[in-house]
Amino acid sequence: MRRKSGHPVVQPGRVPGKANAGKKMKVIVLGGGVVGITSAWYLAKAGHEVTVIDREEGPALETSFANAGEVSFGYCGPWAAPGIPMKAIKWVMMEHAPLILKLKIDTRMISWLFKMLRNCTAARYAINKSRMLRIADYSRESFAQIREETGIQYDQGMKGTLQLFRTQAQLDASAKDVKALKADGIPCELLDPEACIAVEPALAHVRDRIVGGLQTPLDETGDCFKFTNELARLCEEKGVTFRWGEEIQKILTRGGRASGVVTNKGTIRADAVVVSLGSYSPDIVKPLGIDLPVYPVKGYSLTIPITDPARAPESTIMDETYKIAITRLGDRIRVGGMAEISGFNDRLDKKRRRTLEHSVMDLFPGGDPKQASFWTGLRPMTPDGTPVIGGTQIPGLFLNTGHGTLGWTMSCGSGRVLADIVSGKTPDIDATDLSIERYA
Missing domain, CATH: 3.30.9.10 (D-Amino Acid Oxidase, subunit A, domain 2)
Incomplete structure (x- = not known):
């Protein structure tokens, strides 16, 4: 299940180990469901300054609210x-x-x-089932670590x-x-x-x-709504900022890079933007020329x-x-x-x-x-069932979405992989076939 040494993971939009490695960044996470909150958790653990934006008034009030458990x-x-x-x-x-x-x-x-x-x-x-099992098994380990670390x-x-x-x-x-x-x-x-x-x-x-x-x-088994809300509280203790009740209007770019987000309440600048808006993810990235299936x-x-x-x-x-x-x-x-x-x-x-x-x-x-x-x-x-996790053709813009019926199952592993990629680190599992590039 683990990636063998000597095979670096290359994600679109960045050079592994150079552009972002060891750099503390301002990162915006779009979406306050279980995938967005787990992304924020691991990004904060990696030392980044994280802001989560969502149109709802709190965590997990849409697809993560009452899933199968x-x-x-x-x-x-x-x-x-x-x-x-x-x-x-x-x-x-x-x-x-x-x-x-x-x-x-x-x-x-x-x-x-x-x-x-x-x-x-x-x-x-x-092929698709093997990919899904890979990220799900990694998520199992990540769930256990969060439980052990936080109770x-x-x-x-x-x-x-x-x-x-x-x-x-x-x-x-x-x-x-x-x-x-x-x-x-x-x-x-x-x-x-x-x-x-x-x-x-x-x-x-x-x-x-x-x-x-x-x-x-x-x-x-577990209550996804309870987990997401409790993890959001723990994120706040790590310094994550939450902007609830804000309508996300567009992603900003400068010099070809993602540089922030415009909402109905103003502009927020950042070094990186993570899109975890579930079914609404394609709409926010389409103006940037990204066709997300x-x-x-x-x-x-x-x-x-x-x-x-x-x-x-x-x-x-x-x-x-x-x-x-x-x-x-x-x-x-x-x-x-x-x-x-x-x-x-x-x-x-x-x-x-x-x-x-x-x-x-x-x-x-x-x-x-x-x-x-x-x-x-x-x-x-997604049409192949596998989530889309990784960079894009726009440097500084990352995706963590498309988990279908398994967002709760894959959330912790996906958030951990995403945080490594944003940080310029090689993930513990092979993530090369999880990015949007597989649809190219």
Whole structure:
């Protein structure tokens, strides 16, 4: 997983070890979600003067607010996979479809979908999954270091993820994922129904509905909103400045370099700018000639109070049939999933709520869905599933965005890699294929 010596990482827009190495800089981070805050944390640790700007009034109030709650270092793969085009056609007729496509006249949507389809081959799937596992495994180590260093609390659990198969075909298809996980040194184990029940005792009530599962024991759970807010507080203790409630209007350049940001409240100068604006990242960099293939893929979640702990999950279960994660967060169950491609649309759809309720109540009827809070968020997805982390053609302008459904999982590792690149250091993992240059 680690980069071998003698192979320097070259990022667009900088010369490793020269331009920024050892230099304390003024760095602006655009975006106050979990990826922006982890970027700010590591940049501050590197000794930089950091300012975070976001239009919301506090941290993690958009896509990071109520995600599925799983930190899935093992259950980590691109949506663009062999067979997805045919499955998508079948899903159109399903009442509880995991993928919903609402086509419209939108050149960005069509372009993104075409690029995604190009990645639905076995060869590209293997490359993309390996990249994602690399950054996710590094993020696992980084999460552990933050916990050890700070004692941060966020309803965390360390009991792993169980990918639950309702059909033999799903169990058979898991072989390619097992192969990829083992190739990257990530522990996993195929379980029969009885072993699944041993891991998640509440499944004993639905023994007849499962044929097996794939457990990734190093996966974690937690409340992303709580984590992000607590880390933001710790960032403030390190001197990070937060400018909440500011509309970001444009990135400034001087002499061909990024030199600051204009907001509705004025101009802020800087030596470097980091874009972590999720689905809105392409709009802010487009005027600079950067074509960033990130598009919003809408997800939904329910947060349900637990009324019967004996019929609630212990950790995270991924219901493979509906691609829905069911996670224990203290005295709550977080149910999240689905991928709706419908543009910048944040309307709450009652049909999606019914799908979430169907999945969780079918397996874990230990909560009261009538008391649940219903939420939706726009997840920033790249066509290959891998986030975009690194420099750009504009010196001093960096990207840390496009994490899709795995922003929470990859956040700490991504922030750490990004901070190294901005600082002119070689990251601990190979980051050459994480930058926007891979789309050139």
